[in-house]
Amino acid sequence: MSQSSATNSEDDSKTANNESVAVDSVIDFKGKHFGLESTSQDSDDYLVSGSEGTMIDVERFCHADYRIEQYAHSVLDFSSQYGIDLSISYTAPNITGRPSKYPEYGDFPQTFAMRTYGAWWDRAPSRLKEIQPQNVSEIPAEDFIVLYFEDYIIPDEIAIFETYNPGAVIRVWAYTIAKTWICLWEDKEFYTKPIYSPSRARRFTPPLKRIQLPTKTIRLEFNHQRLHYYTEIDAVLLSGKKFNTRNMQHLLDYYERQRKVLTLGSILCKLQNMKFRPICRDNYQNRLQHFLMHDLDKFISVLSDVQIQSMQRQQQQQLQSSNTDEMKISKIGLKNMPFEIMLKIFSYLDLKSLFRVGAVSRFLYDVSTHPLLYSELNLKPYWHLASTELLSTLAKRATILKKLDMSWCGCTVQTISPTEFKKFIQQRGDSLTHLRLNSTKFLNASCIDTLGIVCDNLKELSLRNCSPSPPLLNFSCLANLKNLERLDLFQTVIESDLLLTMLENNPKLKHLNLAFCSVAVNMDDVAQHIAKYNKQLISLDMWKAHFLSAQGLLVLSNCHNLEEIDFGWCLREASLGDSLREFLTQCTKLKKLFLAAVRGLTDRDLEYIANLCPNLEQLDLMGVLGISKERYIDILQKCAKLQLLDLCFCDNIMDYDVALWSRTFKVDIKSCQVPNDFR
Amino acid sequence: MHSLGWSSKLISRALRSGFSALLETTTNVTSNNGGSKSRPHFISVVCGFPKDFLTSKYKPGKYGEDSWFKTSTSNADVLGVADGVGGWRSYGIDPGEFSSFLMKTCERLVHCVNFNPQRPVNLLAYSYCELLEQKKPILGSSTACVLVLNRENSTVYTANIGDSGFMVVRRGEIVHKSEEQQHYFNTPFQLSLPPPGHDHNVLSDSPDSADTLSFPVKDGDVILVATDGVFDNVPEKLLLDMLKEVEGVTDPVKLQMTANSLALMARSLSFDSDFMSPFAINARRNNINATGGKPDDITVVLATVAI
Numbered sequence: 001m002s003q004s005s006a007t008n009s010e011d012d013s014k015t016a017n018n019e020s021v022a023v024d025s026v027i028d029f030k031g032k033h034f035g036l037e038s039t040s041q042d043s044d045d046y047l048v049s050g051s052e053g054t055m056i057d058v059e060r061f062c063h064a065d066y067r068i069e070q071y072a073h074s075v076l077d078f079s080s081q082y083g084i085d086l087s088i089s090y091t092a093p094n095i096t097g098r099p100s101k102y103p104e105y106g107d108f109p110q111t112f113a114m115r116t117y118g119a120w121w122d123r124a125p126s127r128l129k130e131i132q133p134q135n136v137s138e139i140p141a142e143d144f145i146v147l148y149f150e151d152y153i154i155p156d157e158i159a160i161f162e163t164y165n166p167g168a169v170i171r172v173w174a175y176t177i178a179k180t181w182i183c184l185w186e187d188k189e190f191y192t193k194p195i196y197s198p199s200r201a202r203r204f205t206p207p208l209k210r211i212q213l214p215t216k217t218i219r220l221e222f223n224h225q226r227l228h229y230y231t232e233i234d235a236v237l238l239s240g241k242k243f244n245t246r247n248m249q250h251l252l253d254y255y256e257r258q259r260k261v262l263t264l265g266s267i268l269c270k271l272q273n274m275k276f277r278p279i280c281r282d283n284y285q286n287r288l289q290h291f292l293m294h295d296l297d298k299f300i301s302v303l304s305d306v307q308i309q310s311m312q313r314q315q316q317q318q319l320q321s322s323n324t325d326e327m328k329i330s331k332i333g334l335k336n337m338p339f340e341i342m343l344k345i346f347s348y349l350d351l352k353s354l355f356r357v358g359a360v361s362r363f364l365y366d367v368s369t370h371p372l373l374y375s376e377l378n379l380k381p382y383w384h385l386a387s388t389e390l391l392s393t394l395a396k397r398a399t400i401l402k403k404l405d406m407s408w409c410g411c412t413v414q415t416i417s418p419t420e421f422k423k424f425i426q427q428r429g430d431s432l433t434h435l436r437l438n439s440t441k442f443l444n445a446s447c448i449d450t451l452g453i454v455c456d457n458l459k460e461l462s463l464r465n466c467s468p469s470p471p472l473l474n475f476s477c478l479a480n481l482k483n484l485e486r487l488d489l490f491q492t493v494i495e496s497d498l499l500l501t502m503l504e505n506n507p508k509l510k511h512l513n514l515a516f517c518s519v520a521v522n523m524d525d526v527a528q529h530i531a532k533y534n535k536q537l538i539s540l541d542m543w544k545a546h547f548l549s550a551q552g553l554l555v556l557s558n559c560h561n562l563e564e565i566d567f568g569w570c571l572r573e574a575s576l577g578d579s580l581r582e583f584l585t586q587c588t589k590l591k592k593l594f595l596a597a598v599r600g601l602t603d604r605d606l607e608y609i610a611n612l613c614p615n616l617e618q619l620d621l622m623g624v625l626g627i628s629k630e631r632y633i634d635i636l637q638k639c640a641k642l643q644l645l646d647l648c649f650c651d652n653i654m655d656y657d658v659a660l661w662s663r664t665f666k667v668d669i670k671s672c673q674v675p676n677d678f679r
Numbered sequence: 680m681h682s683l684g685w686s687s688k689l690i691s692r693a694l695r696s697g698f699s700a701l702l703e704t705t706t707n708v709t710s711n712n713g714g715s716k717s718r719p720h721f722i723s724v725v726c727g728f729p730k731d732f733l734t735s736k737y738k739p740g741k742y743g744e745d746s747w748f749k750t751s752t753s754n755a756d757v758l759g760v761a762d763g764v765g766g767w768r769s770y771g772i773d774p775g776e777f778s779s780f781l782m783k784t785c786e787r788l789v790h791c792v793n794f795n796p797q798r799p800v801n802l803l804a805y806s807y808c809e810l811l812e813q814k815k816p817i818l819g820s821s822t823a824c825v826l827v828l829n830r831e832n833s834t835v836y837t838a839n840i841g842d843s844g845f846m847v848v849r850r851g852e853i854v855h856k857s858e859e860q861q862h863y864f865n866t867p868f869q870l871s872l873p874p875p876g877h878d879h880n881v882l883s884d885s886p887d888s889a890d891t892l893s894f895p896v897k898d899g900d901v902i903l904v905a906t907d908g909v910f911d912n913v914p915e916k917l918l919l920d921m922l923k924e925v926e927g928v929t930d931p932v933k934l935q936m937t938a939n940s941l942a943l944m945a946r947s948l949s950f951d952s953d954f955m956s957p958f959a960i961n962a963r964r965n966n967i968n969a970t971g972g973k974p975d976d977i978t979v980v981l982a983t984v985a986i
Contacts, residue, residue, distance in 0.1 A: 088784070088787055088809060575875065
């Protein structure tokens with residue numbers, strides 16, 4: 001068709017009819033080839049919305065003969081798991097390979113389970129406030145897992161085998177060979193769909209978006225808010241057309257060209273898409289000369305005619321509407337507002353919109369780059385877009401940065417360089433009070449050093465899931481921080497001495513999370529230090545600190561302000577003696593007490609809990625055997641504010657008991673059956 | 680607390696010195712170079728009887744309180760048996776649960792990335808650690824015997840705790856045999872996880888105390904892995920006679936028949952009250968006047984090596 005228009009315009013003796021034909025064909029081209037006007041909303045998958053004409057080309061690159069189905073081969077990263085790292089019970093590696101338990105339903109250790117469930121952690125005293133909350137998407141992701149598959153495929157189906165409490169998966173991402181993350185599926189009805197009441201395992205197959213690029217890395221994102229209890233996943237099956245890796249370079253080149261096309265101006269784009277290029281045969285120079293002399297003007301005038309016509313049509317419409325409009329059009333617009341009002345308005349915008357609105361006009365640009373709008377930065381929802389360039393742009397704008405959340409950025413792809421981050425911190429870090437770097441992959445020893453040296457005003461430091469296995473990051477400069485009120489080291493391995501030094505230096509510490517970091521750390525020593533130096537502690541999480549002993553429990557009774565404590569899987573000894581009683585007597589403000597798998601608990605200990613904890617709201621007694629029913633009823637009666645009671649894997653309890661108590665005392669009681677065998 | 684102290688040492692050692700040092704993973708594992716080297720493998724069969732055979736239901740992987748597993752990966756063949764200690768019944772604990780869990784976890788661990796074919800002791804150790812990570816508490820104790828054939832170097836590595844064991848027969852002779860580990864008569868070494876409060880009364884041995892042995896194997900070797908139900912009831916000579924008949928046999932049906940007869944023989948002898956079983960001989964040596972066989976669960980895992 002391009003050839004026909006060229007020949008049309010070449011011939012000067014054409015009638016007006018033909019010229020209008022030429023115009024129509026230009027408009028046609030606009031519709032068909034210029035695929036940028038398609039309705040894709042996401043700027044990050046512009047590579048996807050290629051025009052239909054290019055579909056044929058891509059198919060050529062695939063080995064289009066057969067489909068393969070593959071289970072996950074390995075786990076590249078995850079944000080949280082229930083078990084400890086070396087274990088094969090309830091941990092992330094269980095999601096690889098074929099399903100071990102599906103289609104059975106139950107709480108099996110051969111599956112992957114995460115640390116949290118429901119909204120209970122958001123109701124605990126240690127709950128976090130979001131930084132820059134307007135950035136957070138409607139359905140925020142709480143956890144993720146990144147899976148690696150063996151073969152490159154063009155994915156068209158994914159099956160997630162959920163064997164316990166299905167319904168936590170909210171997004172599926174794919175990492176393409178063009179080094180971008182594309183969201184293949186998002187759960188739009190997360191809040192409106194009815195709560196999935198589980199009794200059966202589910203093979204969940206969300207409908208995936210079609211993409212043209214092959215992938216072998218998939219990321220699943222989870223949100224547990226609507227779940228009753230832990231969710232567990234047995235396996236993930238990805239299927240699609242196998243991609244022939246020999247063609248990878250060709251495909252990459254092709255998409256590079258496509259991408260370059262999209263960054264050109266509109267006229268050049270049109271030229272490329274119309275394939276209006278000189279055909280490089282022998283006399284191409286002559287043809288080019290001919291075109292430039294005769295047809296270029298016509299071409300440009302045709303284009304501008306089209307534009308002028310469309311503008312005229314629009315103006316006519318406006319005039320018509322304003323003629324019938326009775327009210328006077330106000331002359332005061334956005335640009336007449338005082339600067340402070342504009343700032344206030346813009347403070348409600350999320351980061352993406354802020355950047356976009358800054359591209360509108362000079363005035364709006366000045367407003368949108370004002371440092372007051374960048375005192376809190378949350379890049380976690382943009383983890384897939386975060387890059388060194390973004391960081392340097394933000395560094396220019398964020399001169400009074402107070403709170404920074406860069407969790408999940410730099411995940412598996414080194415798009416953020418450690419040196420750039422170091423520079424960022426050195427430039428902007430001195431007024432930082434809140435810093436969250438959970439699950440980031442770009443931190444190295446010198447970054448941590450810089451943090452310790454520059455950010456001495458830090459009140460909150462969160463380094464969850466931050467240690468590459470082995471070697472340990474050298475955190476020693478963190479000993480310089482002296483104003484910490486919240487320290488989160490969930491799943492991060494830290495040296496014992498450094499931890500003790502940090503505890504000594506931070507007397508104002510209120511929230512401390514040491515879950516999973518404790519195998520090499522002597523928890524009793526830590527407890528001693530806390531008792532001595534951190535008396536203002538409000539919440540303490542020592543999940544899976546296997547070697548915390550009753551001695552440690554006893555000394556912790558020095559912290560009278562404790563409202564939340566998690567001793568799950570600690571205290572492995574035979575009996576706690578009087579330590580629990582002592583602890584409960586001193587810490588009367590306790591609202592959340594988790595004693596999962598503390599097998600040494602006896603009836604007497606539960607009596608103490610009932611009598612000494614009037615403010616208790618959440619209690620976890622999972623896996624504690626040998627307790628009589630009366631003790632449970634006692635607790636339910638005396639702890640009037642109790643909202644959550646976890647009695648899974650306890651004995652002496654029947655289902656009807658649980659149902660009765662739940663109704664009578666208005667408490668959410670978790671109890672689950674023991675799975676039949678350990679196949 | 681002995682068991683806990685040990686496991687903390689193991690875990691912290693593992694982390695401090697790095698996983699690789701403890702495991703000594705073999706590096707040249709994954710090449711599939713078309714069989715230029717000879718790749719030995721087991722042909723293995725299982726047979727057994729629970730003590731209460733006439734009244735109990737069959738459960739796969741268990742014979743009463745005994746439990747077994749056999750599995751293979753691309754570079755190893757693994758066999759294992761475990762014998763749950765029956766004394767726990769009086770505490771209300773099912774003795775078969777512990778041994779069953781141990782064997783099933785060993786099987787899962789074999790297929791893990793970290794499996795080291797040259798140290799079966801690690802299988803037992805990590806399996807034991809997994810016990811502590813179960814939501815449902817698993818209590819009890821058991822003996823265990825694990826045998827790994829490393830295809831790379833045609834060598835068998837074994838780890839044995841307690842009175843289960845193995846026997847290797849070549850050219851009509853016993854070339855390797857495991858030793859019974861006992862604290863005192865009828866009290867073998869055992870891995871155990873007692874209920875809280877009973878730690879001091881309970882014998883608990885750490886996987887470190889396992890006997891480890893390694894030896895090369897040749898084509899046609901016969902390997903028997905069994906619990907004490909076999910070794911206590913069938914005299915060694917009789918075992919040898921039966922095993923030397925299947926040397927070099929690769930037909931699994933014939934092997935199965937031999938395993939069946941072995942198990943049946945053990946069972947009939949165990950109920951024979953006049954027969955001087957090895958158990959009775961041992962008892963007499965310990966000044967206990969006993970005759971006849973010892974009724975017990977019987978598990979026989981029989982394998983031949985084919986190269």
